[in-house]
């Protein structure tokens with residue numbers, strides 16, 4: 001069962017909100033509906049957040065992210081649709097039960113920290129427990145523990161105003177952790193922090209998450225943050241969720257031009273992993289075959305080196321054309337002794353692209369992407385890597401077969417050619433296509 | 441033309457209706473007003489008497505309270521004992537009560553603001569005594585304190601309600617506008633017919649007059665509280681009353697205190713007007729001075745009002761500075 005579930009959520013502000021929802025549900029345009037004098041903030045949002053997942057909601061200012069997250073803990077009542085926390089349905093819950101649910105199941109971290117300025121760090125961290133009327137000694141202990149978790153041990157008796165922004169947000173995080181709820185809602189929790197501190201907080205959150213395994217709904221308008229943190233990302237636009245997927249899915253296969261444009265500026269090298277950019281290893285020879293066959297494989301694929309694998313496709317080594325050609329001339333029958341260990345750089349499929357440039361520069365042969373059990377799953381020639389730097393959504397995953405109908409069509413979105421307003425992705429895109437072709 | 445000229449707006453008997461309401465109140469629920477008036481009158485005169493001739497034990501307890509407020513119960517006990525002892529000695533030695541009280545005001549000023557203010561208080565209250573205005577000044581102080589207390593008790597809850605509910609805010613607003621802009625003298629007339637001349641109509645008129653800023657500033661204070669912080673309270677499942685008591689009121693306190701300060705200042709400004717309806721005190725002194733064109737006496741009474749105003753103003757300001765929020769803000773500057 002999902003930890004948090006939203007079903008056809010609508011939130012429309014204004015008097016005639018119910019009429020507006022009816023119209024929206026019939027598929028009427030948002031602009032038209034606005035004429036009723038209402039503001040549709042969230043339109044038909046449905047998603048499941050699995051236990052232990054970081055689910056990021058991403059969108060520009062005013063796209064309805066805050067409205068959406070506030071419906072998840074009942075701070076806002078949906079105009080229509082349901083929210084479930086575990087198996088509890090939120091709407092229609094009496095005020096008292098709703099408060100109990102917030103105390104026990106779901107807590108929140110705020111953009112501007114929302115700490116009580118007149119209370120110490122410790123008292124702030126203990127706030128959730130105080131509301132729950134946990135005895136003082138116990139709540140002090142738990143608050144201390146969570147403060148230590150976020151690296152604020154020793155700051156208990158300071159006031160929030162004496163802390164830097166990053167530290168204040170740690171108090172906010174500690175307050176939510178001390179409450180001991182399974183679900184954590186974070187509304188632009190790091191947006192008010194400067195970039196370096198933000199990065200630090202993201203790392204810390206990921207680290208904490210690895211040991212605590214909370215269910216986190218994280219809101220942001222920063223795509224890089226979304227990609228770093230999110231197990232899955234929901235892209236919002238004008239109140240609607242336009243795409244839900246992993247960061248790679250969104251980068252590789254944007255649902256529409258809006259998402260594609262968004263994704264354009266992302267530092268792809270930090271998001272894409274080796275498995276996303278690697279190509280099918282085509283120049284492969286069996287460990288038992290001889291130099292002659294190896295040479296033919298290379299010639300067929302027009303490459304200068306081939307990987308040698310055993311019967312289970314486990315990587316044994318790589319051979320280069322010059323060495324193999326020599327061996328053929330000498331009449332050597334097997335490949336033993338022809339493989340240079342320096343030519344093989346093994347890469348884990350989860351390595352981010354940014355970490356591939358250095359090894360790729362040093363190694364004349366494509367990088368070998370291998371599973372933990374050493375099986376060769378893909379190769380990354382240097383050109384492929386360079387192509388991954390390109391701006392537009394490049395069709396990299398299916399790089400194995402460059403000859404295809406899709407080629408030259410511009411971005412690989414399923415929609416037709418983009419408006420004249422977005423010419424940019426086209427140029428680098430066609431360039432990278434050529435590069436890919438030459439590579440294989 | 442002639443027809444138009446003979447046309448005129450018919451008279452709407454606004455004043456008569458209001459007078460009728462007041463009459464009706466006097467005849468039908470007069471006993472309620474009598475009881476209320478009796479209580480208020482007795483409180484003011486008891487306080488005035490105390491301020492003119494203090495009872496040592498009560499004075500000692502005041503110091504105890506002050507000590508408790510500032511430093512906790514140990515200091516409270518010490519303050520009570522010392523003040524009691526000194527008061528007893530003063531009584532034996534025959535020190536005039538005005539001097540004892542001037543010193544008391546000085547010590548309170550010292551405790552809350554420091555020695556400069558303490559010294560100012562002693563000198564200023566000594567001046568009031570030396571001008572022969574002690575008794576009327578204390579009568580006025582008693583009236584101001586009682587009226588302000590009543591106003592605070594009414595204005596703060598109304599302000600909180602208005603701060604939390606737009607409907608209440610909308611309902612209260614025109615009433616406040618009315619109360620604030622109606623000339624203060626006008627309140628005195630129905631107050632007299634309801635309570636007869638004396639201190640009570642003075643208190644009532646003062647309460648009505650000083651209510652508006654108290655409510656307004658309290659409402660403002662509550663509304664100014666960071667929405668996100670209130671939302672944090674809700675998000676952690678705090679019930680509304682706990683959010684009010686532990687988040688909204690503490691964070692609004694500086695603004696609420698500014699309202700209390702305004703209430704006291706407006707009450708002081710009503711003192712002279714209240715003197716016209718026989719409320720006694722410095723108002724009577726001024727009123728007498730006006731009717732006899734006594735420039736010297738009028739100035740002295742006026743100066744006494746100024747002293748009271750400055751003293752009370754600085755005192756409420758220092759109370760504000762002691763609120764947790766202001767102290768927290770100050771702590772971060774260090």
Ligand SMILES: Nc1ncnc2c1ncn2[C@@H]1O[C@H](COP(=O)(O)OP(=O)(O)OP(=O)(O)O)[C@@H](O)[C@H]1O
Nearest residue numbers: 013039040041060061062063064065066067068221
């Ligand atoms: N209480 C409200 N009454 C009326 N309209 C509202 C209310 N709250 C939000 N809106 C409107 O709903 C839309 C979505 O607002 P929301 O705050 O959810 O956006 P957001 O994605 O969180 O934006 P931001 O990044 O600025 O926080 C906006 O157009 C906003 O003006």
Ligand SMILES: [Mg+2]
Nearest residue numbers: 065066067188
């Ligand atoms: Mg927002």
